[in-house]
Amino acid sequence: MRLRGRRLPKSRVLAAACALAIAGAVVPATQVVAQAGTTKDHGPKPTIVLVHGAWADASSWNPVISRLQHDGYIVVAPPNPLRGVDYDAQTLKNYLATIEGPIVLAGHSYGGVVITNAAAGNPHVKALVYDDAYIPAQGETVFQINAAQPGSCVTADPSTFLNLVQYPGAPQGDYDAYLKVAPNGAYRGFAECFANGVPRAQARLLAAGQRPFAVSAGSEPSGTPAWKTIPSWAVVGTADHGASPCVVDTLILDLDGSGGSEKTADGDEGLFGRVQGRCCGPV
Structure with missing residues (x-):
């Protein structure tokens, strides 16, 4: 129904x-x-x-x-x-x-x-x-699921939408990933990707306080x-x-x-x- x-x-x-x-x-x-x-x-x-x-x-x-x-x-x-x-x-x-x-x-x-x-x-x-x-x-995995269907804004070249930061004790090749704030190529920027529909002022606060996601978690x-x-x-x-x-x-x-x-x-x-x-x- x-x-x-x-x-x-x-x-x-x-x-x-x-x-x-x-x-x-x-x-x-x-x-x-x-x-x-x-x-x-x-x-x-x-x-x-x-x-x-x-x-x-x-x-x-x-x-x-x-x-x-x-x-x-x-x-x-x-x-x-x-x-x-x-x-x-x-x-x-x-x-x-x-x-x-x-x-x-x-x-x-x-x-x-x-x-x-x-x-x-x-x-x-x-x-x-x-x-x-x-x-x-x-x-x-998250990456596998995202790649299976269109529509996600986080499936392009990671360098276009992620800032990668080393963290202590990370496995080789792993990084803390932060979403870029500004648009970059096909990436529409934090406000349009992550905070779509949220007032701009609130989107700026979310971007400033975002917590990093370990790249390895996605795979x-x-x-x-x-x-x-x-x-x-x-x-x-x-x-x-x-x-x-x-x-x-x-x-x-x-x-x-x-x-x-x-x-x-x-x-x-x-x-x-x-x-x-x-x-x-x-x-």
């Missing part, structure tokens, strides 16, 4: 996706649609864990955190080290182990790779939410995917230039097959959907 919705701020769409995931985590799947919008207490509210992606920090979640806290949820947004898939996932896995009770785990962009690996084997993680995120199968294969066993939702930004909608749609199609229902609501900034045990269907 497909529902067409009015344009919504992405923070509201993501909060709605988290709310639906929460409903799915605490009530039987057949009751989710009927009860997701109610205020009935179906048990302890889950802790919502938000994981940022490359070139960002936890403050990128602030609008979503505010909405969810207003609704009475405990929300945490731990730092993502951005050092590598295994390192970052193990860091998050250790953090999740300190949380008591049910968890809804959401990741943005590269954060989707991290939650895919960190949630595996944790019985407290009841739902995954992928926000414009990579949803890798076992063995897939490190993903492990056993948690979405195979944990109900998952996807939020797809139709104007995303990083993890492009074409890339995310293909991942969703490749992972479809659980037989769950689909719901989408689209706009200029996002849409959300769900199928039991996998991610949403074609958008």
Whole structure:
């Protein structure tokens, strides 16, 4: 089933996706649609864990955190080290182990790779939410996924869009990668690539405070995917230039097959959907 919705701020769409995931985590799947919008207490509210992606920090979640806290949820947004898939996932896995009770785990962009690996084997993680995120199968890498479909602004010659900086203890050939601020050839610049649609003043702040992403993290294969066993939702930004909608749609199609229902609501900034045990269907 497909529902067409009015344009919504992405923070509201993501909060709605988290709310639906929460409903799915605490009530039987057949009751989710009927009860997701109610205020009935179906048990302890889950802790919502938000994981940022490359070139960002936890403050990128602030609008979503505010909405969810207003609704009475405990929300945490731990730092993502951005050092590598295994390192970052193990860091998050250790953090999740300190949380008591049910968890809804959401990741943005590269954060989707991290939650895919960190949630595996944790019985407290009841739902995954992928926000414009990579949803890798076992063995897939971020660079491989980006190259498979058009639309991402970070697939050209790395020298055109990255500033590479040595860091202490780096494996041979690895660097910290920062996005260039100014346009360069086919690269449209930080504001158009990473911060597309964000006010220019805010884009300048994001560019100034970006956190580096280890180049090797983009080529490190993903492990056993948690979405195979944990109900998952996807939020797809139709104007995303990083993890492009074409890339995310293909991942969703490749992972479809659980037989769950689909719901989408689209706009200029996002849409959300769900199928039991996998991610949403074609958008």
